[in-house]
Structure formats: C-alpha cells, structure tokens
Amino acid sequence: MKRGGQIGIAVPGLTREFGYGLPENLRPYWDTDMFAFHSAAWWENHFAKTGLVKVEFSTEIEDSKRFWLEANCDNELLLADKDDYLTFVKLLATRI
Numbered sequence: 001m002k003r004g005g006q007i008g009i010a011v012p013g014l015t016r017e018f019g020y021g022l023p024e025n026l027r028p029y030w031d032t033d034m035f036a037f038h039s040a041a042w043w044e045n046h047f048a049k050t051g052l053v054k055v056e057f058s059t060e061i062e063d064s065k066r067f068w069l070e071a072n073c074d075n076e077l078l079l080a081d082k083d084d085y086l087t088f089v090k091l092l093a094t095r096i
Contacts, residue, residue, distance in 0.1 A: 001095045007053070012068075013089035014039045015060060023085070029077035040089045053093035064088035 001007060014037050022030055038046070044058035061067075064087050069078055078086060 003095050005095045006056075006092060007095075008090070008092045009043070010061065010088060010090045011037075011043075013037050013043070013060070013087055014085050015087050016085065017042060018085070023083060025080045025082055026077065026085070029074070029080055037086070038089070040091070043089055043091050047091065047093045052095060054096050056092040056094060058089065058091040061088040061090050 012034075016039050040058040040060055044055045047053055047058075048055050065078060065081075065084075068086070068088065069075060
C-alpha cells in the first residue's frame with residue numbers, strides 16, 4: 001500500500017478480550033476459527049505496532065449484535081453470550 005492509502009476492516013469481534021479463557025457458556029458453540037475474534041483495542045494495537053500505519057479509528061459497530069441475530073447465523077452462540085462479549089469491530093488505518 002502506498003503512503004496515504006487506506007485499509008479498513010469490519011470483522012466479528014469482542015467487546016473485550018477474554019480475561020481467563022473462553023467462557024463456559026460459549027464453549028458448546030465456539031469453533032476454533034472464532035479465536036480470531038478480538039476487541040477493537042486489540043485490533044488497534046495489532047495494526048499500530050507495525051509502525052506502518054496511523055489508526056484513524058478502531059471501535060465496535062453500534063447494534064452489531066442485533067444485526068448479527070437478524071442475519072440468522074450463529075444464533076445459538078449469540079444467545080449464549082450472557083456476558084455481552086460478541087460484537088463487530090471496524091477499523092480504518094492510513095499508511096504513513
């Protein structure tokens with residue numbers, strides 16, 4: 001990516017990182033590829049630590065859990081999420 005170019009992501013994520021491993025209530029519905037779910041703060045650090053980009057923003061997408069449920073996928077997982085971990089994260093970064 002050339003200087004000034006931008007990259008954006010919108011991904012399933014977490015409101016916060018799991019402090020002590022995967023919560024028990026999510027275990028029956030969790031697939032191993034879901035360990036790529038991370039918080040907005042994690043994604044911001046992941047991009048920023050390269051020193052190649054300036055992170056313009058990294059935040060949760062408002063009402064994303066509702067949209068996720070309306071998409072009718074992962075419903076059992078979402079309904080088991082009693083601690084409100086699951087969300088979608090958006091990030092925009094600019095190459096410096």
